[in-house]
Amino acid sequence: MSTAVYILVMAGVTYLIRSIPFGFFRKKITSKFLRSFLYYIPYAVLSAMTIPAIFYSTGSKLTAAAGTVTALLLSFFELPLIVVALAASAAAFLTGLFL
Amino acid sequence: MMKKSDFLKGMTHGIPIGLGYLSVSFGFGITAVKAGLSVLESTLISLTNLTSAGQAAGVDVIASGGTLLEMALVQLTINIRYALMALSLSQKLDKSFTFPHRMAAAFGITDEIFGVCAAQSDPLRPSYMYGMILISMFGWVAGTFLGAFAGQLLPASVSAALGIVLYGMFLAIIVPPAKKQKSVLCVVLAAAVCSILCKYLFYQISGGFAVILCAVSASVLGALVFPREEETS
Numbered sequence: 352m353s354t355a356v357y358i359l360v361m362a363g364v365t366y367l368i369r370s371i372p373f374g375f376f377r378k379k380i381t382s383k384f385l386r387s388f389l390y391y392i393p394y395a396v397l398s399a400m401t402i403p404a405i406f407y408s409t410g411s412k413l414t415a416a417a418g419t420v421t422a423l424l425l426s427f428f429e430l431p432l433i434v435v436a437l438a439a440s441a442a443a444f445l446t447g448l449f450l
Numbered sequence: 451m452m453k454k455s456d457f458l459k460g461m462t463h464g465i466p467i468g469l470g471y472l473s474v475s476f477g478f479g480i481t482a483v484k485a486g487l488s489v490l491e492s493t494l495i496s497l498t499n500l501t502s503a504g505q506a507a508g509v510d511v512i513a514s515g516g517t518l519l520e521m522a523l524v525q526l527t528i529n530i531r532y533a534l535m536a537l538s539l540s541q542k543l544d545k546s547f548t549f550p551h552r553m554a555a556a557f558g559i560t561d562e563i564f565g566v567c568a569a570q571s572d573p574l575r576p577s578y579m580y581g582m583i584l585i586s587m588f589g590w591v592a593g594t595f596l597g598a599f600a601g602q603l604l605p606a607s608v609s610a611a612l613g614i615v616l617y618g619m620f621l622a623i624i625v626p627p628a629k630k631q632k633s634v635l636c637v638v639l640a641a642a643v644c645s646i647l648c649k650y651l652f653y654q655i656s657g658g659f660a661v662i663l664c665a666v667s668a669s670v671l672g673a674l675v676f677p678r679e680e681e682t683s
């Protein structure tokens with residue numbers, strides 16, 4: 352299948368998710384279950400996407416583990432997103448030098 | 451009504467977002483090219499989607515030759531949070547935010563842009579959001595292009611290490627709330643365990659569907675066990 356078709360579906364779905372509520376909705380969601388579900392979904396998605404994929408992200412489980420531990424530590428101390436992201440990468444790179 | 455000062459203010463507030471996007475999308479560009487996409491395709495994805503997790507998962511679907519239905523469901527699950535953010539922002543729009551403006555600015559609702567906009571005390575005007583979206587998009591698209599284009603020129607050790615950038619950012623989003631709220635911690639752990647099971651035990655399930663399955667079941671679990679009271683934010 353052509354990549355362009357995939358991109359079109361990707362972009363279309365993503366835009367509709369943003370524009371339908373933003374353009375049309377004026378009321379608040381009242382269902383407690385739905386509100387809770389929507390609150391948890393981003394964290395669940397990111398967790399499922401990250402684990403275990405992060406360990407395959409650098410081509411070496413050892414450098415990836417070093418990056419993961421670094422990211423976990425720095426994010427535990429609530430450093431800015433970009434600092435955590437780049438430090439994880441730096442840790443993976445530095446560990447790679449010793450392999 | 452376009453106010454120049456609003457637009458500039460939006461741009462100023464968007465600079466840190468744009469800088470952050472620049473480095474994260476650099477990693478995305480490298481990942482996308484590694485997955486077999488061209489520089490143009492990678493850049494086009496960033497230009498038309500403006501979202502990190504959704505794009506990363508979308509590239510996986512393309513690389514594994516998934517169906518269009520899988521692509522649509524993956525995007526829906528991963529990006530459904532934007533619907534909630536859009537709902538939340540729609541409550542605090544200025545009168546000048548007419549329907550066409552809403553439909554245009556909706557394109558730029560990301561986690562970070564939502565965060566900054568939601569924190570404003572004044573009602574939001576279109577030009578403020580446009581300024582922020584413009585500079586953020588510039589960073590996101592330029593970073594993707596550079597990563598996709600120059601990623602191949604980087605030493606293998608550097609480009610390999612950059613593969614972890616996006617995941618590092620994801621951890622930085624998950625960990626702080628998981629530290630403070632037992633409910634989020636449980637949801638995050640449930641999703642992770644499910645994802646590990648899918649990867650090693652039920653590997654017939656494709657990556658995209660595994661994310662949907664794990665995220666939805668962990669969130670349903672969370673909503674049932676830890677229903678949330680009215681939000682204060």
